Amino acid sequence: xxxxxxxxxxxxxxxxxxxxxxxxxxxxxxxxxxxxxxxxxxxxxxxxxxxxxxxxxxxxxxxxxxxxxxxxxxxxxxxxxxxxxxxxxxxxxxxxxxxxxxxxxxxxxxxxxxxxxxxxxxxxxxxxxxxxxxxxxxxxxxxxxxxxxxxxxxxxxxxxxxxxxxxxxxxxxxxxxxxxxxxxxxxxxxxxxxxxxxxxxxxxxxxxxxxxxxxxxxxxxxxxxxxxxxxxxxxxxxxxxxxxxxxxxxxxxxxxxxxxxxxxxxxxxxxxxxxxxxxxxxxxxxxxxxxxxxxxxxxxxxxxxxxxxxxxxxxxxxxxxxxxxxxxxxxxxxxxxxxxx
Amino acid sequence: xxxxxxxxxxxxxxxxxxxxxxxxxxxxxxxxxxxxxxxxxxxxxxxxxxxxxxxxxxxxxxxxxxxxxxxxxxxxxxxxxxxxxxxxxxxxxxxxxxxxxxxxxxxxxxxxxxxxxxxxxxxxxxxxxxxxxxxxxxxxxxxxxxxxxxxxxxxxxxxxxxxxxxxxxxxxxxxxxxxxxxxxxxxxxxxxxxxxxxxxxxxxxxxxxxxxxxxxxxxxxxxxxxxxxxxxxxxxxxxxxxxxxxxxxxxxxxxxxxxxxxxxxxxxxxxxxxxxxxxxxxxxxxxxxxxxxxxxxxxxxxxxxxxxxxxxxxxxxxxxxxxxxxxxxxxxxxxxxxxxx
DNA sequence: TTGTAGGCGTTATCAC
DNA sequence: GTGATAACGCCTACAA
Numbered sequence: 048x049x050x051x052x053x054x055x056x057x058x059x060x061x062x063x064x065x066x067x068x069x070x071x072x073x074x075x076x077x078x079x080x081x082x083x084x085x086x087x088x089x090x091x092x093x094x095x096x097x098x099x100x101x102x103x104x105x106x107x108x109x110x111x112x113x114x115x116x117x118x119x120x121x122x123x124x125x126x127x128x129x130x131x132x133x134x135x136x137x138x139x140x141x142x143x144x145x146x147x148x149x150x151x152x153x154x155x156x157x158x159x160x161x162x163x164x165x166x167x168x169x170x171x172x173x174x175x176x177x178x179x180x181x182x183x184x185x186x187x188x189x190x191x192x193x194x195x196x197x198x199x200x201x202x203x204x205x206x207x208x209x210x211x212x213x214x215x216x217x218x219x220x221x222x223x224x225x226x227x228x229x230x231x232x233x234x235x236x237x238x239x240x241x242x243x244x245x246x247x248x249x250x251x252x253x254x255x256x257x258x259x260x261x262x263x264x265x266x267x268x269x270x271x272x273x274x275x276x277x278x279x280x281x282x283x284x285x286x287x288x289x290x291x292x293x294x295x296x297x298x299x300x301x302x303x304x305x306x307x308x309x310x311x312x313x314x315x316x317x318x319x320x321x322x323x324x325x326x327x328x329x330x331x332x333x334x335x336x337x338x339x340x341x342x343x344x345x346x347x348x349x350x351x352x353x354x355x356x357x358x359x360x361x362x363x364x365x366x367x368x369x370x371x372x373x374x375x376x377x378x379x380x381x382x383x384x385x386x387x388x
Numbered sequence: 389x390x391x392x393x394x395x396x397x398x399x400x401x402x403x404x405x406x407x408x409x410x411x412x413x414x415x416x417x418x419x420x421x422x423x424x425x426x427x428x429x430x431x432x433x434x435x436x437x438x439x440x441x442x443x444x445x446x447x448x449x450x451x452x453x454x455x456x457x458x459x460x461x462x463x464x465x466x467x468x469x470x471x472x473x474x475x476x477x478x479x480x481x482x483x484x485x486x487x488x489x490x491x492x493x494x495x496x497x498x499x500x501x502x503x504x505x506x507x508x509x510x511x512x513x514x515x516x517x518x519x520x521x522x523x524x525x526x527x528x529x530x531x532x533x534x535x536x537x538x539x540x541x542x543x544x545x546x547x548x549x550x551x552x553x554x555x556x557x558x559x560x561x562x563x564x565x566x567x568x569x570x571x572x573x574x575x576x577x578x579x580x581x582x583x584x585x586x587x588x589x590x591x592x593x594x595x596x597x598x599x600x601x602x603x604x605x606x607x608x609x610x611x612x613x614x615x616x617x618x619x620x621x622x623x624x625x626x627x628x629x630x631x632x633x634x635x636x637x638x639x640x641x642x643x644x645x646x647x648x649x650x651x652x653x654x655x656x657x658x659x660x661x662x663x664x665x666x667x668x669x670x671x672x673x674x675x676x677x678x679x680x681x682x683x684x685x686x687x688x689x690x691x692x693x694x695x696x697x698x699x700x701x702x703x704x705x706x707x708x709x710x711x712x713x714x715x716x717x718x719x720x721x722x723x724x725x726x727x728x729x
Numbered sequence: 730t731t732g733t734a735g736g737c738g739t740t741a742t743c744a745c
Numbered sequence: 746g747t748g749a750t751a752a753c754g755c756c757t758a759c760a761a
Contacts, residue, residue: 054530056738067748072740083746104507105455106738108446109753116489116508124475125666130465137465137492141501146508147490148457151478160482166445167457167487189395270670299670306672325466326667329611329640331647397754408732413756425730447754451737 055098064094071095075102108168116146117352118164118172119345124151127324128294128341132175132195135345143353145170152177161186171352173345178236191355193348196239203355205348205366209239212337212370213246216291216319219335219372221254225289225317225381229262231276231301232293240268240293243321247291262287266297273300281308288316288381295320295327295336302330302377317378321370332376340368396439405435412436416443449509457487458693459505459513460686465492468665469635469682473516473536476686484694486511493518502527512693514686519577532696534689537580544696546689546707550580553678553711554587557632557660560676560713562595566630566658566722570603572617572642573634581609581634584662588632603628607638614641622649629657629722636661636668636677643671643718658719662711673717681709 057075061068066087074083074091083091094100108114119136121129133149140147148169150160157177164172171191179187179194179202192202196209220228228251232244252258264279266272273292280287281304292298298320302312310316313332320327320336327334347366398416402409407428415424415432424432435441449455460477462470474490481488489510491501498518505513512532520528520535520543533543537550561569569592573585593599605620607613614633621628622645633639639661643653651657654673661668661677668675688707 054738058738068738069740069748069750070746072738073747076740087746101503101507103450103509103738105446105449105509106753107740109444109450109738109755110740112753114446124465124471124478125468127466127468127471130468130471133490134465134492137490138494141491141497141504144504146504149474149478149488149490150482151475156482162442163482163485163487166442168444168446303670303672326670329644329667330671331644395754398756399754409754410733410756411731413754414731417756423730428730444754447737448756449737450739450754451756453737 054103055100057100057102060091060095060098060100063098064091066091071100075100112168113170114146114168115144116148116167116169117349118148118150118161118167118169120150120152120157120160120164120172120174120177122152122176124149126176126296127326128296128322129176131324131341132173132345132348135342136173136349137345138342139346139349143349145349145353157182158186165190171355173348173352175344175348191352193351193355195344195348198238203351205344205351206368207239207339207344208367208370209242210246210249212321212339213243213248213291214250215246215337215370215372216243216321217247217250217254219319219374219378220289220291220317221250221256223289223317223378223380226256227259227262227285227287227289227381228256229259229264229280229287229290230293231264231266231273231280231290231297233268233272234265235268237268243293259287268294269296270300270303273297273302274304275300277301277304278308281305281310286316289319289378290316291319291321293321295322295324295334298334298336298377299326299330302334306330312377313379314382317381319378323373328375335375335378336373338371338373340370343368395444396441398441398443401432401436401439401441404439405432407432412441416441453509454511455487455509456485457489457508457510458690459489459491459502459508459510461491461493461498461501461505461513461515461518463493463517465490467517467637468667469637469663470517472665472682473514473686473689476683477514477690478686479683480687480690484690486690486694498523499527506531512696514689514693516685516689532693534692534696536685536689537578539579544692546685546692547709548580548680548685549708549711550583551587551590553662553680554584554589554632555591556587556678556711556713557584557662558588558591558595560660560715560719561630561632561658562591562597564630564658564719564721567597568600568603568626568628568630568722569597570600570605570621570628570631571634572605572607572614572621572631572638574609574613575606576609578609584634600628609635610637611641611644614638614643615645616641618642618645619649622646622651627657630660630719631657632660632662634662636663636665636675639675639677639718640667640671643675647671653718654720655723658722660719664714669716676716676719677714679712679714681711684709 175195264276266276323338516536605617607617664679
């Protein structure tokens with residue numbers, strides 16, 4: 048590969064300005080300790096401008112022992128949820144002059160990905176969607192870490208209010224008058240999904256409505272999972288009238304199953320997702336959902352990392368971001384005479 | 389921010405192994421020039437292993453003047469098209485030990501984003517979806533560049549076969565027996581879109597079928613654009629029976645408009661998108677589309693960059709990747725008696 | 730076969 | 746105020 052092009056260095060600027068290289072560094076890095084004659088300062092600045100000098104961030108990183116780069120580890124960029132998180136992170140990272148190193152962890156190379164980041168001397172890493180416990184502790188311990196949507200007593204965490212998300216879903220259904228409430232979600236170890244489920248179940252139970260086990264479907268939190276789980280639900284002797292899915296992707300799968308079965312969403316069955324990804328507005332009727340602050344999660348993760356800054360090794364403070372109900376087309380009052388056998 | 393943790397350095401390994409730091413470097417970087425006694429070599433390797441030594445890539449980058457990092461500049465990760473490209477790029481990048489620096493160019497900071505990458509001494513940059521001409525030439529000239537889906541006589545390029553994509557669309561419609569063919573696409577400067585359109589138009593024209601100007605709709609290549617363009621089409625006295633959209637996103641918008649209007653897709657109107665993003669399978673009926681090698685584009689872009697490698701400043705060779713028709717639910721033979729007034 | 734020395738481009742600490 | 750000088754961690758001639 049062609050080597051990094053010959054860029055102008057601080058010494059060249061120094062030569063042109065007739066000062067020492069150090070002077071250039073001091074003046075240009077606006078180091079407060081540097082009290083230079085206005086005249087010299089101007090000369091240096093001008094020389095730098097004329098030459099188009101831009102500091103080599105790699106060299107700077109080496110001496111500062113700070114790369115001004117952050118890593119972000121996610122399972123898959125194709126998943127709109129992670130794309131949104133990364134996007135949010137990228138926004139504030141570049142506002143603050145930080146770079147974002149991308150790591151996409153496929154099934155079995157989490158560790159290698161994390162190592163690759165660490166070797167690049169990143170100043171911190173954001174972990175989302177990858178089980179933190181599956182990552183080598185020593186590796187993480189040496190890093191500034193923010194974990195999104197996972198609990199940890201060791202690292203800083205940041206999460207949506209998953210319990211509230213589930214609760215909101217239940218309240219919405221209950222408020223609409225539904226009493227045959229179903230749930231579709233993974234049996235996975237994922238904290239968010241479990242909490243969304245728990246919040247939902249708690250409110251339903253508290254309302255006195257029965258929690259029928261045949262209305263509680265386990266399925267992967269993706270389109271295929273939602274699809275088949277909904278098929279199971281539809282095959283029931285007595286169908287539920289409202290279904291909450293652990294995420295939008297599975298809700299979309301469920302949506303598809305309903306449409307295929309001729310079910311009129313929002314009337315025969317109310318369907319609610321969670322995440323509020325854009326795709327939800329593409330289907331007909333549009334998917335009602337619980338909005339989750341994806342971009343904000345990424346953005347705040349970066350800010351948190353940046354502030355683990357000057358108070359090194361802060362005690363991790365878990366923060367929880369609010370969620371919000373977004374009513375679109377797939378939810379409504381139960382039909383007078385519920386369908387299904 | 390907490391400074392990069394104290395990692396073990398090559399000198400520490402050297403001390404432990406009782407050799408010079410240089411020896412460590414030579415042995416560990418499997419430099420062919422290094423012919424060391426089997427015994428010393430073993431001692432070094434073991435010391436390194438025991439200490440858990442991992443080279444500091446920043447330091448290495450400084451001396452090598454190669455960062456082993458690639459930049460990727462895209463407009464938005466939320467767009468599944470770019471997410472797929474980046475994902476493909478990331479895959480082969482990490483296979484080859486390269487890191488990927490992400491740059492998301494919002495409306496007006498392309499340049500700053502590119503600069504930030506360059507200052508980090510990236511070994512090359514992949515540009516997709518950002519008009520290369522809007523980027524400062526001097527900046528690009530100093531970099532190894534691969535441009536995706538845009539022509540350039542200055543840089544290496546890589547593209548889908550857009551003309552063929554459009555042609556395939558037309559052939560599909562024509563083969564199905566349609567004769568009232570419409571098109572929805574942006575008036576943008578985007579090369580891909582223009583070529584998809586051109587390929588489509590060429591084949592239609594060659595077939596002797598009339599190119600009606602009221603069937604040629606200009607609209608942004610996104611959901612909203614496709615939606616309103618399709619509405620216009622549906623309002624026509626004589627509706628088209630087949631509509632090709634410049635991309636899946638706008639096709640999805642059109643899909644929505646049709647569904648809202650009670651049009652039976654695949655029967656009343658055939659709708660075809662282009663890109664083959666996953667969302668297309670979530671709507672009902674599923675969107676027929678032209679598959680575009682998104683991930684492959686990203687992957688090959690990295691490989692190209694890597695091979696601009698040892699043959700510096702290669703003459704840019706434009707490559708074109710094949711596309712493929714994916715027939716799903718939204719296309720079919722024209723209805724016997726076409727709808728619409 | 731191995732060690733010494735110099736340098737990559739910065740920043741930072743000192744004497745001057 | 747200003748300019749040497751020494752790191753930062755690594756690589757690579759060139760000596761030994």
